[in-house]
Amino acid sequence: MTKNRITSLFNIEYPLIQAGMIWASGWKLASSVSNAGGLGIIGAGSMYPEVLKEHIKKCKQATDKPFAVNVPMLYPNIEEIMDIIMEEEVEIVFTSAGNPKTWTPILKEKGIKVVHVVSSVKFALKSEAAGVDAVVAEGFEAGGHNGREETTTFTLIPMVKQKLQIPLIAAGGIATGRGMLAAMILGADGVQIGSRFVASNEASSHQNFKQMIVDAEEGNTQLTLKELAPVRLLKNKFFNDVTELYTKNPSKEQLIELLGRARAKKGMFEGDLEEGELEIGQISGLINEIKPAAEIVEEIIDEFKEAQQALPIF
Structure with a gap:
């Protein structure tokens, strides 16, 4: 695929990001997705600080590609978590569930790229003003904790795109190459996929x-x-x-x-x-098989390219 704002920002092959989901996104999943050309994320939300440190170290051993850590900012040990991230020289951090102004300047001072997860235009703009490098706009379809506005992904993306200058990542209800293409046609520079990767061999979920x-x-x-x-x-x-x-x-x-x-x-x-x-x-209604994360990435990218080539021209 040709380089775009997301692949250039994270130095990855595909503009496909695996979400940092609690109880699912450990080092095995993150490294597998990164090795396959996407951006793997370790989900710190279900990890004690020392457990996170171990996952970061193991991820570094399992891949020489970029990976990220997702940090819900309501986490009780947030300062200890951020200290570990900076000590271990993690290059990319995704933050959520909190004010991006709190940690973005501190992380960026250490040369860390920061992405914040939002569910509305209002918070996308606040994140941009806080200095984040990109925003994940997540719609109502997503699993886990959601925005109160109940705005669907394919309504939210074009509204955020209209106002935002920095790179935009779409999330919520995307698990296929066709879904990825649709999100990018609506203005996203890349996609974040969660549910599809929960049903992977490497996910730490039961x-x-x-x-x-x-x-x-x-x-x-x-x-x-x-x-x-x-x-x-x-x-x-x-x-x-x-x-x-x-x-x-x-x-x-x-x-x-x-x-x-x-x-x-x-x-x-x-x-x-x-x-x-x-x-x-x-999107779980569209997930029919548990398979290796690398195969999921390959399947999504192949379908994306096929769908792109098959677009009708009027």
Whole structure:
């Protein structure tokens, strides 16, 4: 593929980024995606600082290509996490769930490229003003924690593109080459893909969860818990318990009590498909096979090129 703003910014072959998902994105997945020509990301959101340090070191051993670390800025050990990232000389950091002004200047002073994840035009512009190198605009279709605006990806991308000067990465509901091409036609310089890589051999998520993603059909996910932090989940017993509680007009405290602690770990990492929180995107209905990450990258890029060549010319 020809170079563009994203491949040039990250020094990668394809403008394809694997999302830094909790309980799924360890060094094995990140290095595999990077070695295949994309940008792999280690998801720090489910790692203690020392665990993250180990994953960074192992990723460096497994690839000589660029990789990144994703850091949710609500993380309780954020300062320790950022210190490790700077000590280990990680070259690219994706931040989310917080104010990009807090860490962007500090990271950039160390020569680190910074990308911030947003769900609206307003926060894309705030990120640009904070000095980030690129923005991930993530639509309502995405798995995990979502924006409150419920703007879909293919509505959000052209609106952000209209206002933004820096490179734009599309995320949410993209798992195929055709989806990648569509996002880029709408103005994205590249795409970030999460759910498709959860169903990969190298993802650290539990096999039970991977299989449930493969078995999922249209309509099997839904956004919920908006009073806490909107999250898209596969429907299971826990999801049904949440739905049942909503019929009683619960307080925020009651929702927090039901959610409890480590619910996502229980589902996605330990494989409890009944009581676990199973975060995945709407695109899971289009994911039909667990396969190596490198094959997923190759499949997406091949389909992208085929779709590009097959575009009808009127």
